[in-house]
Amino acid sequence: MxxxxxxxxxxxxxxxxxxxxxxxxxxxxxxxxxxxxxxxxxxxxxxxxxxxxxxxxxxxxxxxxxxxxxxxxxxxxxxxIGFAVSYALFYDYINSIDDPVLSYLPELEENTWKGTTIRHLLTHTHGLNQEGNEDIREFTPGSSWSYKQIGIEAxxxxxxxxxxxxxxxxxxxxxxxxxxxxxxxxxxxxxxxxxxxxxxxxxxxxxxxxxxxxxxxxxxxxxxxxxxxxxxxxxxxxxxxxxxxxxxxxxxxxxxxxxxxxxxxxxxxxxxxxxxxxxxxxxxxxxxxxxxxxxxxxxxxxxxxxxxxxxxxxxxxxxxxxxxxxxxxxxxxxxxxxxxxxxxxxxxxRSKKMKKLLIDSHCIFPTQDIMKTANFYEQKLGFKAVHYLNANEPHICLYRDTTEIILTKTNGRKVIPNRDLYGYGYDAYFITKNQEELQEELVSSNVKLVRPLDHTDYNNKEFVVEDIDGRWLAFGLKVD
Missing domain, CATH: 3.40.710.10 (DD-peptidase/beta-lactamase superfamily)
Incomplete structure (x- = not known):
């Protein structure tokens, strides 16, 4: 066994x-x-x-x-093979890797192999090659590097x-x-x-x-x-x-x-x-x-x-x-x-260092330049990106804590935020209990702050930032 x-x-x-x-x-x-x-x-x-x-x-x-x-x-x-050589060295079958190869294989042609050590074989610096059945020297041992099979055989x-x-x-x-x-x-x-x-x-x-x-x-x-x-x-x-x-x-x-x-x-x-x-x-x-x-x-x-x-x-x-x-x-x-x-x-x-500031939320964001948007969310908002660009429906998943954003492609069409389409409204709302700390983090990353942290007339404590595509993202929680 x-x-x-x-x-x-x-x-x-x-x-x-x-x-x-x-x-x-x-x-x-x-x-x-x-x-x-x-x-x-x-x-x-x-x-x-x-x-x-x-x-x-x-x-x-x-x-x-x-x-x-x-x-x-x-x-x-x-x-x-390198392991086997190290094994032989450890158990004293080989005295030193600086020993001449001819000390172990004396039948080799002396003029060609002279000055070549086991170290040279292990590091591809032996300078030897084969032409037919003949061993030839291409450079002085230890003076250059070349990946040839002759050293492995030795x-x-x-x-x-x-x-x-x-x-x-x-x-x-x-x-x-x-x-x-x-x-x-x-x-x-x-x-x-x-x-x-x-x-x-x-x-x-x-x-x-x-x-x-x-x-x-x-x-x-x-x-x-x-x-x-x-x-x-x-x-x-x-x-x-x-x-x-x-x-x-x-x-x-x-x-x-x-x-x-x-x-x-x-x-x-x-x-x-x-x-x-x-x-x-x-x-x-x-x-x-x-x-x-x-x-x-x-x-x-x-x-x-x-x-x-x-x-x-x-x-x-x-x-x-x-x-x-x-x-x-x-x-x-x-x-x-x-x-x-x-x-x-x-x-x-970076993921392990981040405090869990966000609570479960999932959004799908179509985007004109999927890589540019993904980089913004990674570098500015602290998300990590996982790419699925070879999928039948190419997309990128962004993760932070238990929150996920899925980026999809718009086929070149510009993203139009809700406030431009309908006159008002956020494009996403993320639930968080740590608004002050998160706002400070995002502002220090030079994310555009649209509305500072405040209490709303609908009894939420929230702040709002703008992403690279013009979306307004709100971060907050209902206040009891």
Whole structure:
């Protein structure tokens, strides 16, 4: 029996604040060549977003993407290889990552591999490539950065030779079995839960299969939830449900900056194959808004795992694409994925800080410029926006406390407030017991105050503001 059933590790607490991440994944799904996608976010030890889109292949009657669907993770597998190297280092099978590779693989061509260390392999700074069956050098070790498969192959060989175990055996023994993972593995044969990878064109020469199940080839498939739990294990530094499943040091070393100090500051920065956020770097794949100390791994299938320790969050997106269409900026896309996650986190913080000043109210506001109006309500009135612009009836939901406003499109027609249509009347009335505090807040945000707080002749205590579309919004309560 597994020590922990992975489907019991975390509770579900769906949070609509994170819906923009799902919208981002849907947009990428439409822009790349694929048939299925998914996303999952763990925030503060709960699953706050979990969504599945499409089918496992383009075939007729293909299986629907679901929780147990396993996606080809491509280079995301390298985070597992990095773990195996950290395992070998922790248990003293490897003396130091600054050891020469030739000390462990002496059969390699000495003139080509001389000066190359394990650190260089882990950080893509080895400067090696392959032409046919020959290893060639493209730049001096540690002087630049290049993403080549030759370094990964050497790492898996070092792990096997030093520990006597394959990468897969180490992962099963240390992680998969203790945590009850049954949807993460390297496969020699397809089965019904594995997606078909949708190639950019027939005969794509970059696509390769393998019968090896040792964890050394590009045939790893993982479910959305188990990839998120893999990230969660790292977020918690190996301690899950009160049990230290993996030594803390294995995780810390693998996810901390290991790139040579001589590397140019604008080149990508790596831990043990993870991309890590340290100094600002122009060529990083991590979003600008993602804080220092975060780490991410991206696959050629556009599968992405992002861990942000500062915000206690793990974000996953999955696709069954292979590469990107010509002209598609995949780096901009993956950076904006991380930035979208961070935007949601900030909205979540702001929501928790706000006092509950409003009582249940629901309004529908047609609007000429839906994004402009949504931004006004977020920035000036303290609402949080959840976008449903890809729905059959595009709209944006605005939330504050238990109040909801739904923005719809007017198809270009100007909003006419009630006072202009009928000579008098508000356009919405929000019930609140804290009129003084709320008025002060809105005035400090430079919202136009139409009528200051006062008692009306119909025995209400209220104030009135004007929104960006000219609507008059009243905030008040009947006075006994």
């Amino acid at each position: 597994p020590l922990i059933k992975h489907d019991l590790i975390l509770d579900h607490k769906d949070n609509p604040i994170f819906t923009p991440v799902f919208d981002h994944v849907q947009a990428t799904f439409k822009n790349v060549i694929c048939s299925g996608a998914s996303t999952l976010i763990i925030h503060q030890d709960s699953i706050v977003l979990e969504q599945y889109i499409g089918k496992q292949s383009v075939k007729e009657n293909a299986r629907t993407i679901q929780a147990d669907t396993q996606f080809h993770v491509a280079s995301v597998r390298k985070s597992y 790492l898996t060989q070092i792990v096997k030779r030093t520990t006597g175990k394959s990468v897969a055996e180490i992962l099963h023994e240390s992680v998969f079995t203790p945590l009850g993972f049954t949807e993460s593995d390297w496969y020699s044969q397809k089965h019904e839960k594995l997606v078909d990878v949708v190639l950019r064109y027939e005969g794509d020469e970059d696509w390769k299969t393998s019968e090896s199940t040792e964890g050394d080839k590009m045939n790893m498939y993982v479910s959305t939830r188990e990839l998120a739990y893999w990230g969660y294990l790292h977020l918690k530094k190996g301690k899950v449900n009160g049990k230290q499943v993996v030594p803390r040091e294995i995780i810390e070393v693998a996810t901390s900056l290991q790139s040579p100090s001589t590397l140019h500051k604008d080149l990508p920065q790596n831990g043990f194959l993870w991309f890590v956020k340290d100094l600002p770097a122009k060529k990083t794949e991590i979003g600008d808004q993602v804080p220092k100390g975060s780490y991410q791994i991206l696959g050629f299938t556009n599968v992405t795992l992002l861990v942000i320790p500062e915000e206690d969050i793990v974000a996953v997106r999955m696709f069954n694409s292979f590469g990107s269409p010509e002209g598609y900026d995949y780096l901009s896309d993956v950076r904006s994925f991380g930035d979208t996650v961070m935007s949601c986190v900030k909205n979540c913080k």
